[in-house]
Amino acid sequence: MSEVKLAYSAAAEAERLGARLFDRYRHDLDLPVAWNETLDTILSHRSVRAYAPDPVPDGAIELAVAAAQSAASSSNLQPWSVVAVEDPARKARLAALAGNQKQILQAPLFLLWIVDHQRLTRVGEQVGTPADALHYLESFLLGAVDTSLAAQSAVVALESLGLGTCYIGGIRNRPAEVAAELGLPPQSFALFGLTVGHPDPAAPASVKPRLPQEAVLFREAYGQSAAPAALAAYDRRLRGFQREQGMIERDWTEQASQRVRGADSLAGRDVLRGVLHRLGFRLR
Structure with missing residues (x-):
């Protein structure tokens, strides 16, 4: 050349x-x-909430899991599993439990990412070693971190194939019912869902702007993370994005503060600790 x-x-x-x-x-x-x-x-990632009816390509699920298993795992414990749901009736039931989000119904594939301590408990039983450390908060956090790392690696792989995805945190709204629907054993918990499919060309998704780096990137020690000028600039940029997309214009500072204002803003997840205890996580 x-x-x-x-x-x-x-x-x-x-x-x-x-x-x-x-x-x-x-x-x-x-x-x-x-x-x-x-x-x-x-850098092109965007949440896709409108899907064409075409099924995902053969092998896409397995490739996504291979990518997920290529993510880092603390002590190689691999404390997660994934349930692939394609049955429309089951997706409809899960959608109802997750706040009736239409993208769950539209997407041909719904992946449920599971913090799975049951497998490690069974391994301990097989080799005659107690798995008491799994009942501590650190182990649950480890499982949530590893599950999230795995899922994001899967997202990158799926998007490299031209597929669209959207995380569904609403799957935590009613975790006991979700566990029953998926047949989850004790000590396993659906951390979030992920819709997967071909983006609908009639309703293209756009890249949503994020906070400026001066609000999140610090050198050597933590700095001023909420500089008013940086946040005001982000509010303006996000409003511009919302205007382009025909969305209701709303400042990020107002939206974020409302989302964390109190227990009533958690969509029923304020009781999550008790539900996790009933699902077998003691969280000592």
Whole structure:
């Protein structure tokens, strides 16, 4: 390749990376990093809530699980499982438990990501070693972290295939009923769901801008995370995004503060500790 073509290619890659970063922040972020397909997939992430009826390709589920199992796992404990749901009737029941979110009904595939301590308990029984450490809060946090890392690796893999995804936290609204629907054993808990399918071209999703990096990135020690100027700028950018999408305009600062205002804002999840205890997690 000639020097001219190399220079053109480098310029095109820098422009593409710059465009992806602009979409993510709605302002320029000039970085001395070369574009690549992995960055393109990650920076292009958007939540897809409208799906075409086409099924996911053969092998997509297994590839997603392989990607999930390629994520880091603390002490290689791998304390998670995933339940793939494609049956429309079961999806409808799960949708009702998760707040009647229509994307669960539309998506051809619904993945339920499970914090699974039952498997480690059985392993302990098989080798004659107690698994008492699983009953401590640290072990539950470890399971939630590992499950989340696995799911996000699966999302990147699925999106690299041209599929769309959307996390469903509403699956925690009624965890005991979800556990019964999925036939979960004790010491297992559906942490969240994930809709998967081909995005509906008639209702394309867009990249939602995030907080500016000065609000989340600190060097050496924690700094001022809620600088009024940075948050005000983000409110303006998010409103611009909402306007483009035909959404109700609402400041992030107002939306976020309402979401964490008290127990009544948790959609019934304020009783989660008690439900987890009944599901076999003692959380000492």
